[in-house]
Amino acid sequence: MSTKIIRDYIIPADDFAVAGEASSDVRKILSQLGVSPNILKRTSIAMYEAEINAVIHGHGGKAHVEIDENKVFIVISDEGPGIEDLELAMQEGYSTAPDSIREMGFGAGMGLSNMKKHADLLEIDTQVNKGTTVYITVYFQ
Amino acid sequence: MTLANLIDKYGFKVLTNSNEYLSRTVTGAYACDLLSHAMAKLNMGDAWVTVHTNLNVVAVASLAEAACVIIPEDIEVEQQTISRAEEKGVVILSGSASSAEICYEILSELRKTV
Numbered sequence: 001m002s003t004k005i006i007r008d009y010i011i012p013a014d015d016f017a018v019a020g021e022a023s024s025d026v027r028k029i030l031s032q033l034g035v036s037p038n039i040l041k042r043t044s045i046a047m048y049e050a051e052i053n054a055v056i057h058g059h060g061g062k063a064h065v066e067i068d069e070n071k072v073f074i075v076i077s078d079e080g081p082g083i084e085d086l087e088l089a090m091q092e093g094y095s096t097a098p099d100s101i102r103e104m105g106f107g108a109g110m111g112l113s114n115m116k117k118h119a120d121l122l123e124i125d126t127q128v129n130k131g132t133t134v135y136i137t138v139y140f141q
Numbered sequence: 142m143t144l145a146n147l148i149d150k151y152g153f154k155v156l157t158n159s160n161e162y163l164s165r166t167v168t169g170a171y172a173c174d175l176l177s178h179a180m181a182k183l184n185m186g187d188a189w190v191t192v193h194t195n196l197n198v199v200a201v202a203s204l205a206e207a208a209c210v211i212i213p214e215d216i217e218v219e220q221q222t223i224s225r226a227e228e229k230g231v232v233i234l235s236g237s238a239s240s241a242e243i244c245y246e247i248l249s250e251l252r253k254t255v
Contacts, residue, residue, distance in 0.1 A: 017225070020200030024229075027204060037185060044204040045181055052197075105193045110177035118181070 005029060005067040011051055011076070013060030016104070022063040023048040030072065035140060042118040043072055043138045049111040050076040050134045056101050057081065058132060071120075071139045079131040086126060090116065142167050142250060144209055144232060147188065151246060153211065153234035156218055157226045165232070167208040170247040172240040176201050183207055188247055190240045194218040196225055203229045213240045 007029070009022035027044045035043075047063075054061035058078025066073045083089045089096075090112050097107030116122050121137035145163040148155060155163075168186035173179040176197055183189055183205035190211045191198060199222060202210045209232040212218055218233060226233050236243060 016196045017221070019197065020204065023204060024200065041185075041205070048180060048200070048204055049177060104195045104197055105174055105176040105179075105191070106197070108175040108177055110175070110181070114177055114181050 005065075007063075007065045009063040009065075011054045011061045011063055011078075013058075014055060015060075016055070019052055019055045020048055022065075023051050026065050026067075026072070026074070029067065033067070039138060039140055043074075046115045046119040046122070046136045046138065047074050047076070049114045050074070050136060052106060053111050053132075053134075054078045054080070056097060056106060061131075070141070071137055074136040075133060076136070077131065077133040082128040082130055082132055083124070083126040084128055086124060144234075147209075147247065148234065150250070151236060151238075151243075153236045156212075156223050156233040156235055157231070159227070159232040162230060162232050165208050167247065167251070169251065170244045171207075172244050180205060188243075190243050192216055192240070194222055196222055198222065199225045199229055199231050202226075202231045208232070209234055211236060211243055213238060213243055
């Protein structure tokens with residue numbers, strides 16, 4: 001693959017009918033490129049968690065994805081409430097999700113830690129009342 | 142074991158219109174109702190047993206390439222989840238046994254054939 005593949009997605013707020021669509025599309029592209037199952041899985045997990053967070057917490061947002069021969073780079077941004085205490089939020093089991101979200105099976109406080117575990121690089125920019133941007137990189141080798 | 146074998150053997154109801162996928166191989170079973178946990182731990186080819194019936198189950202099963210989703214204890218599944226699963230190629234089965242019993246049966250059968 002010599003050219004970079006770039007995709008942009010809109011992530012609608014609170015719409016679980018399309019939550020995961022961006023991740024699903026990226027998975028499909030990577031699969032068609034012959035990326036290994038392990039990398040597919042790690043990318044899907046990290047991106048889906050970020051996408052779901054934007055749906056649940058961020059009032060929706062955007063996903064920007066760049067794929068080159070070495071890696072997939074994913075930027076998920078929202079203009080939601082931001083994360084007050086990022087260190088606390090990174091702890092597994094910590095969640096601010098409301099009961100309605102927990103009843104669906106989310107809100108276990110695993111999203112950020114799942115991203116960290118499965119991405120090669122994870123960077124989070126967050127500002128209270130401004131929003132959150134998550135940068136995920138997964139290398140193919 | 143294929144999905145068709147699994148359905149025949151245990152009498153699961155096939156909720157989705159999934160005939161084209163019934164030759165899919167089931168290689169494991171996994172039960173979990175925390176979606177993030179399931180997403181991270183499901184292996185490709187697992188039969189995933191969960192009591193959740195919302196749309197997110199379809200997204201997780203599809204991304205994790207689960208062989209199927211099995212809803213235990215005759216829990217009713219929303220039509221929008223079934224329609225979504227059909228669009229995404231996710232097979233949803235339903236049975237009267239509990240999650241634990243379903244996993245026990247599938248894993249016992251799979252271990253016999255290894």
